[in-house]
Amino acid sequence: MKKLLAWPIIAAFFLSASMAFAQGKIADKYRAGMLPRFLSYVQIGSMSDNSVEWMTPGQEKMAEVLYNEIKAFGFPTHFSKDKYIYVNIPSNLKNRQAPVLGISAHYDTTPDIIGNGVKPQVIKNYNGQAITLKNGHVINFMSDPYLKNMLGKTIVTSDGTTNLGADDKAGVTIVVTLLQTLAENPKMPHGPIHIVLTPNEDVGRSAERLELKYYHPDYAYDFDGGVNGEVVVANFSADRVVATVQGVNGHQSYAAENGYRNSAKAAGDLIAKAAPSANLPNNSRGEQGYVEPHHIEYDPVKNTHSVDFRLRYFDQEEGKRYLENIKQAADSLSKALDVAIKVQVIKQYENVAYGVKPEALSILSAAMKEAGVTPDTKKERAGTTSAMIMAKHGFGGYTVFTGQNNPHAFTEWLSEEDMFKAYKVALNLVKQVAQKQVAQLKVSK
Ligand SMILES: [Zn+2]
CATH class of the missing domain: 3.30.70.360 (Alpha-Beta Plaits)
Incomplete structure (x- = not known):
């Protein structure tokens, strides 16, 4: 009896070990496509504006581009009249039910600084020198100590006449690349996944016309955070x-x-x-x-x-x-x-800390560690899409890093490596949540 029981455990061990290996390899395949995708998104100006009734033409254009790209992946996709893009991926697990994983990002950029006509500059193999942009804007180790981690790596800035829009085109790039990965690797086990790309985050309205019919996850993660490892666990x-x-x-x-x-x-x-x-x-x-x-x-x-x-x-x-x-x-x-x-x-x-399931952080930590990322929790003196959803719908979520730095500034820049790592975290979240049982979820409530 004992021997018989041991077999499935051994088999499960090898299965999960081989799955982790395969997932890491799969992720690497998608890295090269992320930067071109990001560069194409930032060149579509999609500033939000509080003085318009709902959408700016730039946001509409961005939403159309994203919808057409995502629709082609073949998952059930809904483009709402308010220009939210929802993807509801059914579970491919046999014989058991996993909780619903939710992933979000916003495709508008801030109205506080010009974000139209972005001319991104890619700096490969960064040598540590101060980066001088047009109009006298400078990015250096003094203004950005985190830049010291970028030696030899690829970063992206604007030309200095606009912001870059990595907030949150980096998050959007991560989400779309995740969808591409799931579409092209249908054998990768996953539970039900709800994705939403929202407009109007930077005018505080990203949850305003969110439809719960299409987005009601058990665990929600918003890809709109900053540097490697950052997780916003509480906010104003x-x-x-x-x-x-x-x-x-x-x-x-x-x-x-x-x-x-x-x-x-x-x-x-x-x-x-x-x-x-x-x-x-x-x-x-x-x-x-x-x-x-x-x-x-x-x-x-x-x-x-x-x-x-x-x-x-x-x-x-x-x-x-x-x-x-x-x-x-x-x-x-x-x-x-x-x-x-x-x-x-x-x-x-609303502070998300009042509405997050207790195990949501341990799931995220596991996904990060698997991607070689050390979680760095912080309490944000600002709001996020998760916080807006929390205020309107009563469920919170954590905001995860994306590689964006200096948002809402001419000196905004992106770390290509951090964006890729965040994508790996998203992919690992798919795996982590798929391993949970719905029964487990009910017990922990
Ligand atoms: Zn943002």
Whole structure:
């Protein structure tokens, strides 16, 4: 009986050893195709823009290109009317059910810096010299200590007149190459996989029109992080709070008699009370949040002053205190100054740490180690697609490195090697999640 039992274990050992070997070799085959793919994507300007209703023409073009490329791989692919590209790959495992792996990336680039007309420069065998770009932009070891790891390797920059768009065309390249790999190696065992490429991440709207029908993974990983090994395990929660003070018309000289009320005074006092200097961004670091009054708008027709506050925090209790502070200030000022103040809260993104399955990190760590990558967890003082999905749909995910550096800058650059390693991590995630059982998943919930 014991001998009989030992056989399947030995067989499984050899099977998994040979699978790992084969997967490593398979990955190497796709490396050469990644850089040309990346270069072709960055040359399609796809900046997002908060002032348009939903999509910019550049994003539409990028989405079309990606959809046509992905559709040809032959997996069930859905191009939504909001230009999300979903791929739902059915499991090829026999006799058992594995959990659903989710992988995402965003194809827009930031509106903060020009991202159209990108002319990428490939620097092979980097020799450690400072890289001088047009308009006097310089990338060197002082500005980028991580660059020291790139000696002898391939990096990509813009020509200095635009950003590069590695955020997140690197992630998109990783995802598309993963899909190509799965399509061309149908015997590679995998469970169900949900892929989504989103628009509008850099304007905080990548989860806004996400359809759960096509993307509802058990374990979600967003390929939009930075340097080799980086994993974002927590991030700021973000609320936009708009306090609108309603003034009362009348001649100010006879305000005592005619009830004229000045909304600017109330807006100023509100800022002073709701955002004391101790809570401002310049006094916040590490895991401490902040309140930033960043915009005031006067509407002469409506006679209102609206104050836009940004609330950022890791700890939900801290966020509640900030909001309560604004509400209390609005309440006391509306009484003291006899004006109406309306407070509106818009949830923008949420700390993923509140909604990730506990074993999601150990799965990712295993996938990284198999790719020769040491996981480097960090808490991000910003938001991610995972954080936007978390706010809207209540499930979180980790953000994984892609090789992008200095996002949203003329000095943005890509490490070709890190992008390839991240692709290997994605491929290993497929294997790691396929080894899990759905039953296991239920126990751990
Ligand atoms: Zn990004």
